[in-house]
Amino acid sequence: MVLAFAIAIIRYLMPRSRYSDDSTIGSAYDSKVHGGEVINRWSGLYRFTKAEIERAMDYANTRICLGSGSAGQVYQGVLPSGQLVAIKHIHQTAMSGSFTGEVDGLSKVRHPNLVCLFGYCDDGSDQYLVYEYCANGNLAQNLLRGDAVLSWPTRVKILRDCASVLRFLHTHSDGCIVHRDIKLTNILLTADMEPKLSDFGLAKMLQMEETKVFTDVRGTIGYMDPEYITHSKLTCASDIYSFGVVILQLLSGKKVIELDIVARDSLTKKAKDVVSGKKPLDEFIDSRVRDEVNIEDFVLILKIAVLCVAHSSVGRPTIKDVYEEMDKAWGNTNDIVRLSHLVEFVPVITSLIFWKL
DSSP states (O other), X not given: OHHHHHHHHXXXXXXXXXXXXXXXXXXXXXXXXXXXXXXXXXXXEEEOOHHHHHHHHXXXXXXXXXXXXXXXXXXXXXXXXXXXXXXXXXXXXXXXXXXXXXXXXHHTOOOTTBOOEEEEEEOSSOEEEEEEOOTTOBHHHHHHOSSOOOXXXXXXXXXXXXXHHHHHHHTOTTSOEEOSOOSGGGEEEOTTOOEEEOOOTTOEEOOSOTXXXXXXXXXXXXXXXXXXXXXXXXXXXXXXXXXXXXXXXXXXXXXXXXOOHHHHHHHHHHHHHHHHTSSOGGGTSOGGGGGGOOHHHHHHHHHHHHHHTOSSXXXXXXXXXXXXXXXXXXXXXXXXXXXXXXXXXXXHHXXXXXXXX
């Protein structure tokens, strides 16, 4: 009877359903905001007026800057409905082509782990993009926090979901979408710690031509593919390299936001030395999560990360391979989490059974 009851509890704890990794999501912005217009009924993308943008950013009588980058500043905003949003003020010099053309392209790319684009504003002198708000900031901030530690299960889940969205982008029906700037600060976290890949200001659409060359090299130097830096050759493998660096940072707890080449090379060399047995595994595990790490899964993830940061793109795995390994590690980790929850229930279950008897 005890065994049957335990099995029932496990089934109860199992997730009822899993979302499809490649599913699209609808617009999260309703049309209660007046003055602008819905420009694309398929995506629900909304065109804000400059006045609406100003009111949204000035809701607290002072503008709250969430961050800044090469493409522009990001401010916190509030819509008339009370919904929090992130508003990116675009530097005109950051635009490589038509702003409305870029926006139209962004509106067609939707995934649960991509930051959702609600709308835009273009009044000629100023241009803005309005995104969903991610309450827990970016991954770098969370890795640096002194008052809380990203748990091992949370890290594995983040890596699995990031691999999922990269798989979606790299195998897109219109051609491989290369993000170009995968890094800790471009992975945002919702209130539920769900990762959302952000900042497509540097993304380019490719038609799966591996020899395609872009002469303008952009990105964050410590995360950039060495081949891309040397030859301006941008492929899906460039994102794989950057993601490999992100994985190594999450595994080691490396407290850096913007890597330079020296720090990156030191990190990747240490990882390779651990995998080859030249250094002990314990030297690479973030000490803050050492007690909860499943060593088998840690090694699995570390090995795939080392393959991702191979100097030559020829030696790197595809995103499908990366996703499969991350999904396997997350499955193992999730099972352990459920089991630990079950163990917590055992005393209660036992007392209830004997009380019934």
